[in-house]
Amino acid sequence: MAKKNKTTIKDIANVLNISGAAVSKALHNDSRISEKTKKAVRQVAKNLNYQPNHLASALRSGKSKLVGVIVPRTNSNFFAATIHNIEEVLNEEGYNIIITQSNESYKKECANIDTLLFTQVDGIIASMANETVDLNHFEKIKAAGIPLITFDRGENDLNVDYIGIDDYDSSHVIVNHLVEQGCKRIAHISGFKRTRIYNNRIRGYIDALQKHNLPLENELLLESDLSTEDGRKKMQQLLNLKNRPDAVYVAGDYAALGALQILNEKKIKVPQEIALVGFGDEPFANMVTPKITSVNQHSYKIGRIAAETFLGYSKKTKIEQSLNKIILDAKLIVRESSLKNYNL
Amino acid sequence: MAKKNKTTIKDIANVLNISGAAVSKALHNDSRISEKTKKAVRQVAKNLNYQPNHLASALRSGKSKLVGVIVPRTNSNFFAATIHNIEEVLNEEGYNIIITQSNESYKKECANIDTLLFTQVDGIIASMANETVDLNHFEKIKAAGIPLITFDRGENDLNVDYIGIDDYDSSHVIVNHLVEQGCKRIAHISGFKRTRIYNNRIRGYIDALQKHNLPLENELLLESDLSTEDGRKKMQQLLNLKNRPDAVYVAGDYAALGALQILNEKKIKVPQEIALVGFGDEPFANMVTPKITSVNQHSYKIGRIAAETFLGYSKKTKIEQSLNKIILDAKLIVRESSLKNYNL
DNA sequence: TATCTTTGCTTAATCGTTTAAACAAAGATA
DNA sequence: TATCTTTGTTTAAACGATTAAGCAAAGATA
Incomplete structure (x- = not known):
């Protein structure tokens, strides 16, 4: 911060021949300062291009x-x-x-x-x-x-x-939607269990399956770091199953994208063979082919x-x-x- | 900032019965302070969980x-x-x-x-x-x-x-690449001319065309705000031409994505019918189908x-x-x- | 022994603002 | 007229650090 002779409260005070305190109060619109003084202070402040020193005020006021x-x-x-x-x-x-x-x-x-x-x-x-x-x-x-x-x-x-x-509820909404579409084996590529939001999504997924009397199988629930790369891996893993899912609910859009890439590469029809739902509504969800169903988080x-x-x-x-x-x-x-x- | 009785230099000074100045210097490893004092100061600072007040030091030092x-x-x-x-x-x-x-x-x-x-x-x-x-x-x-x-x-x-x-040179590299691929009518969806980088890309595009004895036609050079939406519009405009381009160089990946969407929707084969190059190497360039050639900006x-x-x-x-x-x-x-x- | 240097610290001013306390002048009240 | 309020301002002390200047004590030099 070069000392480009910055204007201070003192400079304004000197011009008007009043105290620095008065200037400070005038600038803060204190009720005890006359309109006349306030106007003058504001004018001089403008003329001198006064910029308050934030550090000083923060130091003094504690904010x-x-x-x-x-x-x-x-x-x-x-x-x-x-x-x-x-x-x-x-x-x-x-x-x-x-x-x-x-x-x-x-x-x-x-x-x-x-x-x-x-x-x-x-x-x-x-x-x-x-x-x-x-x-x-x-x-x-x-x-x-x-x-x-x-x-x-x-x-x-x-x-x-x-x-x-409401992550728990979101999972219900997703599973409901997939069931409506006729899906019967719904897999979930989830985030880390220890992270609250992902845990809630997992619980929601499990409870929603139960509600619809759908099978809850360990092989259909995979924990992931939700990167695109890991989305690819986990999707590949699901495809290797003897009994493949007919829908995959991925807890993050980046991972959903990875999953979609694998599905596209393997020429598996989405959503006809496997339906896909992401989470987060990232802009690219609307850009890829097919466009990915996702959850908007407000x-x-x-x-x-x-x-x-x-x-x-x-x-x-x-x-x-x-x-x-x-x-x-x-x-x-x-x-x-x-x-x-x-x-x- | 609640006054959670924050430890100050003064507190440390009081404990050791030395001056605040000595504490400050000790903490800054001043050569004029004895090792013994420095050690003591550091110890007390640690014990009292001293956190320097950044505002005060910034105010005083001007940094x-x-x-x-x-x-x-x-x-x-x-x-x-x-x-x-x-x-x-x-x-x-x-x-x-x-x-x-x-x-x-x-x-x-x-x-x-x-x-x-x-x-x-x-x-x-x-x-x-x-x-x-x-x-x-x-x-x-x-x-x-x-x-x-x-x-x-x-x-x-x-x-x-x-x-x-080097934006000017980047355009050359792109045009060279497209020419190598056999493209003869190369369009450019550019950014705003008044912005230096886009201006340079435009100049590079024009000069590179000339170098290859390719036609420079006004209808092939469209100025854009480079949003996905505008990329769609400008691509549509290019498709409406009597004489369509066989390659499009878009000055930004988001707009390139919009262009690609239109091409995909119209079932125009990329790159066979129209080749596409973007700029910026956004991650999605590698995610969409087909993957978009782009320029990495380091x-x-x-x-x-x-x-x-x-x-x-x-x-x-x-x-x-x-x-x-x-x-x-x-x-x-x-x-x-x-x-x-x-x-x- | 007298003087100079070095070492290790203290004192006090300062950064630019805010704010509690003091105070003079003018107006209101009894 | 004497006292109280209100208005508009000043004074001075912070805020917590940095730093120039000063100074005493110890060590070095002649």
Whole structure:
């Protein structure tokens, strides 16, 4: 930061021959400052191109007006959109956000948290890495006395706010849809069991099968890291079964894409021979052939609600983490890959 | 920031009965402090879980140790990867980054810059929005006396560092490849002419055609915003021509995808009837059918170099913007969409 | 022994803002 | 007229670190 003779409050005060305190108050529209002075201050501030020193005000007031955001990655449509909406809501209230990526790594997530606490953020909005099991680093945030809001990937053990979709119910909606299409052997390529959202989807899948009196077979339930590569592998595994499934529900679109690639390569007709459903409604789900049926997670709402939840805390003087769980209904977007009577 | 009785330098000083200055110096490994004192300070700091107050040190030293990054959007693989690499390099040197998105909007870009300057970043690494023509807001950064490094989307008029690929040459490589494949009427769905990189690609396209004695026809050169939607439109427009092209070079992968969708829908064989080349090597280029030939932009290198360029300035006391233009060679990734003798 | 250097620390100012407390002047109330 | 309120401002002390300058004690040099 070169000392480009930046204008300070003192400079404005000198011009008008008043105290710095008066200038500060005038700029904050304090009721005890006369309109005349306020107007003059604003005018001079403009003339001198005054830019408040954020560091100084943050240091003094104890509020950095910065909110940290931690996501597994930004190059997913869901997270990019969520971030965008968080930003929109917070910007309006004068907050800026610092985005950090964990790249699904527990270690990086720890580093992210240290970084953000070091930067004196006023709060953190986070979605957890796949790898994360131990939660001590999140406890650090609570210990620092700033609000922590989790979304999409959260944990029950962590006693904090959470905004996400109803994963358990989503599985029901998906299975119902596949059954309606006439599917009888529905496989599930799931995420890691230890991650709450994937666990819920698995439970939903199992219960929905039972509801429809469909077989629940171990060979039809495969745990995956949900990468495209692993989606290919797991699909291959399903194809190797003596008794193949007639539908596959994949817990993530990237893995669903991998599965689709294998099906296309093996010239297996989708959805006629095997129906396919993904999760996340990534843009490419609508781009590939056939288009993949998927679940939309309301990135718009989730981002806004997360931001607003934070703002709720920021307005109170005392933080009483009150365990707000906001669960949204997910929306199944039915496309070619699961619509058996679809005519190309 | 709740006053969770955070440990300060003073607390450490009190425990050891020395001055705060000594503590500060000890923590910075000042040579004038004895090893004994340093050891004691480090121990107490650890015991009390001391976290330095970043705002205070930033205020005093004039360095926020924060670098702003402005990108058109984060949900593109190129930008996400670039950001990741910038972060990696800067983190090592104790810098953190603040990511902001312009969403290709000039207005948002202005707001981003204000935000970053307000946050007292030590430098800004930026890639410009499509909409941006006027450059006053970037001049603001220079006026603030902090380094500005541009990448991918820069402007000649702005006298600052730039890291990008050789767009002019990339067009040559693409056209050469298509000619090799036997294409004789090569169309170009380009980005906006006013944006430097797209302009360079257009110039390269034109010159390469001339080099091969191929016709340059106005109807084969269409300006686009490079969205998937517009890619569809422009492809449709090309198909409506009396004399259709036998190859289409699209300046962006998203638009190339739109073009491919139309071609697939119209049952036009790619690449047999019309060959297709995109730009940017987005992951989906490798996911769709047929896989799209595209140009890899070295997000890895670009991010690292941008960050290192910034670090170069940060180590000097005085900033002398020296107009470093670093141009990397792009790499053509040949895939099914342009390989005429490819057997599916 | 007298003087110079080095070592290891302290003091105090500073970064630019916010804010509690003080206070003078003007207006309201009794 | 004496006292209380209100209005509009100033003073000065923070916030938590960094850093230039000062200084005492110990060691080195002549």
